[in-house]
Amino acid sequence: MPRFAHIFEAAADTLNAYYQAVAEVNIDSLMGLWIDEEFVSCISADGSHLHGLSSIRTGLAAQLEAAPVSIEPLDIRVYDSLGTVVYAIVEAHRPVDPAAIPTMVFTTYVMVHERGEWRIAHIHASRMPDEAAAQFSAKLRHGQGALH
Template sequence: MAGSPDDTEQQFYEALQHADLDRLMELWSDEDEISCVHPGGPRVVGAAAIRAAFEAVFQQGAISVFPERVRRLVNGDTAIHQVLERVQVQGQDGPQSAWVIATNVYMKTAFGWRLVVHHASPGTAHDIQEVVQEPTTLH
């Protein structure tokens, strides 16, 4: 049982790094409307469809993906993480970094924090930089 959204997220990325489909699927909620969007792909809804999508991805092997610059918003039993993912890919000149911008949504369940949405979009090296507006209200 994951004690925090951060714990679940760490296990999610470890499962991707090891192409561990069973472990990956254990992290998803039992809700019917869970969904996943891979970079450039369609929205995939439901556990069976998500499993099939990751199974297809893992046929190419494990994913060397590392979460960076995580921004967190937690409200009650819901947590939203905006993540810049660094993906190591093998290029003609050796290992290179590719970038993905992802949003991971977690819900607290009787079994701990579970993933309900993973939405990943292609990014660029420019996305490493963030545009952040300072709060206008001082508390």
């Protein structure tokens, strides 16, 4: 069983590398994390639907150059099986300006194990409605956890 624990930990490394590449606006590093297949897709928090590596590269580059952010995971749920890991995460997307209010986002990452490495196959992000964001923040402030 230790072998599987190591394999799934590597999926978290890919997710952390994604967050780092977003914060650095490093499109080449960001795109190096995706599976090398044209079926990949990304639905961004702004509602953009990006399909295929070329579309994802162009869309994410435009989004990050226009509004760079760092992503802080606040609540992580992991569902794994042999060859696939799904992360369901509540994230704070923090603008570069420290005075700006972060955007709360629900994001799902689907990762697949390909040639010994974990790669992103799909991302679906949705902006959290203001009322839900306020409730989520209040629960975190009161130490109740995200889903209590």
